[in-house]
Amino acid sequence: MSNINNLLEMAVEREPLSREQAYELYDNAPLQALCSVADAIRRSVVEDPNVVTWQIDRNVNITNVCKSxxxxxxxxxxxxxxxxxxxxxxxxxxxxxxxxxxxxxDQLLLQGGLHPRLGIDFYETLFRQIKHEYPTLKLNALGAPEVAHIAAVSKLTTMEVLTRLKAAGLDTLPGAGAEILAADVRKRISPAKPSEREWIVVMHEAHKLGIPTTATMMYGHVEHPHQRIDHLISIRDLQSLKPETSRGFTAFIPWVFCPAGTELEREGIAPRFSATEYLRIIAMSRIILHNIRNIQASWLTVGREVAEMALHSGANDMGSIMIEENVVSSAGASTRFDKEAMKATIRRAGFTPRLRDQLYNYREE
Ligand code: SF4
Known part of the structure; x- marks a missing residue:
């Protein structure tokens, strides 16, 4: 236990943990100690420890056609x-x-499939038209796999694609498509998707161009538990490479695999969700990602009660009410929030709700 206590003290001091130290904490630290340390870190890094932020945006799917x-x-x-x-x-x-x-x-979350015929011209035209008609609306659009795909379709580099999308109106790049950043896992669950290496390269390029991004993790399918820790360390290491002037990753959002009706379910990958495991992941995210300020609770995939507990285990944000969400919902996630339910949930967890924008600045309602 003394080694665990030493590691928890290191975490409170926000000293970077080695891979082995992180494994040790994840495997053996009592959940309550882990969550309490993560909560102490949250209190020391956020602007107001009594506040939990939330957002209003709309998810629109550009296309459902996907070759992946x-x-x-x-x-x-x-x-x-x-x-x-x-x-x-x-x-x-x-x-x-x-x-x-x-x-x-104040924001549109634009995502879609990897359409084999849609290249850079299509997306530039779309972004320009939306920005022309709605100049104050922020575009949080695509993701690293889409950027890699557009580059392949258009015979451009990913840096060229990002540069052109930014000029056309892209404000921020969502962290979707990370799943688990490990080649063997991706080979099992998404073999035709751009690789983990491409995800990392695109995110680093976005940070170099000053495009803020988020990072995600979808866990609970075929990965080894230590690959979740490896994923967090990859994100932390990538964040340490961002230019000083860039925001880099503004937030980290882990969510649990929802199996209903998926091919993985047909292959016998059973649901492995447990609330305590989710809270462990939230706490480890806060502990390992000492260089990322915001950790988001995924109410959509874990439900309201567990999301409330996550706010006491290192998370400081509840994400968006998501006026429309089709991807995770189509695999069984059923929780729905409107504004009042979101604020009531945050209050019930003991915090003051504050509306925010994509860059985590407070907004007036
Ligand atoms: S999750 Fe995979 S299959 Fe689904 S739209 Fe995205 S890239 Fe395509």
């Missing part, structure tokens, strides 16, 4: 499935954005 075919994804359809395939039209964007603005949104 990840085995955990029920959302996509294959390029030849023409009866299901769609590309969202400008008229549909207008209707969805107008609804979102009425509800107080």
């Amino acid at each position: 075919g990840c085995k955990f994804c029920n959302f996509h359809c294959k390029p030849h499935e023409s009866e299901k395939a769609y590309i969202t039209t400008m008229a549909e964007y207008r209707q969805k954005i107008d609804e979102a603005l009425k509800l107080g949104a």
Whole structure:
């Protein structure tokens, strides 16, 4: 136990843990001690320890056509499935954005599949048109796999794609598509998706261009538990390489694999969710990621009660009410929040809710 206590003290002092030290804490520290240390770190790094932030944005899917075919994804359809395939039209964007603005949104989360025919020209035109019609709306769009895919379709480098997307109106890059940053895991769950190396390269390039990003982890499928810790260390190490002037990763968001109806479920990958394991992950995220300020509780995948507990285990943010979400919901995540439910949940956990923007600045409602 004394070694565990030493490691917990190192964590409180925000000293970087080695891989072996992190494994030791993850495997053997009592949950209550882990959460209490993570909570102490949260209190020391956030602007106001009594506040938990939340956001209003709208998730719009650009297209559901995807050539990747990840085995955990029920959302996509294959390029030849023409009866299901769609590309969202400008008229549909207008209707969805107008609804979102009425509800107080300041941001659009734009994500979609890896459409084999949509290259840089399509995305530049789309972003420019949205920004032209809604100049104050922030675009949190695509993700590292989409950027790598657009580069391949358009015969450009990922740096060129990011540069052009930024010029066309991209404000921030979501951290989606990280899953677990390990080649053997990706080979099992998403063999046709851009690799973990490409995810890391694109994120680093975004940071060099001054595009803030988030980082995510989807766990609880085929990975070894230590690969979750390896994932956190990869994110921490990448953040340490960002230029001084860049925000880099503004937040880390771990979520649990939702198996319902997925190919992985058909292959016999059973749900492995446990609330205590999720809280361990949140606490370890706060402890290992000493250079990332915000840790988000994923109410969508773990539900309201567990998300509340996460706020006492290192998380300081509840994410967005997400006016529309189709990807995780199509694999069984069923929790839904409106503004009042979000604020009530944060209050019930003992905190003051504050609305925020994508860069974690407070907003007035
Ligand atoms: S998770 Fe994304 S990349 Fe994978 S199949 Fe679904 S839409 Fe395509």
